[in-house]
Every structure is written in C-alpha cells, then in structure tokens.
Amino acid sequence: MPEYTVLTAVSIVLVVAFELLWARTGIFRSGIYWGSMAIVFFFMIWVDGWLTKLSAPLVLYEPAMMLGVRFPWDIPVEDFGFGFSMVTLTIICWIRLGREEKKA
Template sequence: MTYTLLALIAVPVALVIDLVVVRTRVVLTLQWWIAYAITLAGQFAVNGWLTGRRIVTYDGSTILGTNHQRFMGDWRIFYAPVEDLGFGFALVLLTIVSWRWWSARDARRPASD
C-alpha cells in the first residue's frame, strides 16, 4: 500500500471517528481550525527541516511526485510530500478527539471519594 493511499484513507477515517463514531464534532468548531492552523505552521517547519536536510527520505514510488528534493512543487510543500498534510491532519484530529472523548467520559463518572 502506498503512502498516498494511506493518507487518503487516514483523513476520512479520522473525520468519521470525530463526526459519527464518538460524535465530538471537533472539526465543526472554529477553535479546532485555529488550533490546526497553528499546528500546521509547526508541521511545515519540522517537516521542512527533516526532509530538506534529507534526515527523512521517502521512496519515490510510494508518494505523489518524485523523490527529488524541492522546496515547493512536484507534490511537495516545504520539501515534504503533500501526503504528510493528510497524516498530520488525521493524527492531530484523532488526538484532540480522544482527549475530548475521554475528558467527557471522566466528567460523567461519579466521584469516588
């Protein structure tokens, strides 16, 4: 399975978990999108550093574009393959959804003093 296909699966799975399975509906809030924009800036910086310096490399046959290092273009954004955006979105969303779900679950439990 390619990195591209996995990224295309990860985003809808994360959205379904948020909107349908646990119903936290995080992605429907302005708070989420502001937090995600801040996270995305950090992701660009870290991905750019790691892939631009070739600390992390990708097999060109598993991503969109080629394995040539480019700052922008050829399906790369700040040196990283565009697929990293999908994975980053899914990972951050699932982390926040889990946090919200567990927090709400704990709040519903009676205190055991």
C-alpha cells in the same frame, strides 16, 4: 502503488468518519480546533520542511510510495494528511475521554 498516499487518504477518511459517525465531539465546527490546526501546520511546515528538504534530507521517502507532490520547501503533501489525521484523532479522543470521565 503509492502506499503512503493511499494510507494517508484512508486515515483521513477513517478519522473524519469516526468523528461524524461515532465520537460527535463537534470539533469540525469549532474555531478553537481550526486555530489549533493552523498552529500545528505552521510549525509542521518549518520542522518538516527542514527534515525533508531535497538539498540535504534527514528523512528519506521511497518515491514510488508517494504522489511526488511536494510543497512548500519539499514537504511531501501526504505529510499534511497524516498530520491532520494524527492530531485530529488525538483531539477527538481527548475530548471523548474527558466527557466520559466527567460522567463517572
């Protein structure tokens, strides 16, 4: 079973559900959010591409735990999903905690 793939997919679903059903910050309608994600992924491609390049990897993955799809520069596609979940959840929490702090 490709556990890394499954856990990445579950994290995406949970973060999107968290935003849409509870946090409701509106980030998915925000150009600033999508611009921020573009910047994150731009730098992620350079750094992750260097760390995971198959010619001389610094980070190794168990092939049975992933789909095996890699692009660009040998980056496992699951890394993009995990990056999306991690950064999006951080932004959602940052916004929610800021709103609650202003109420107090």
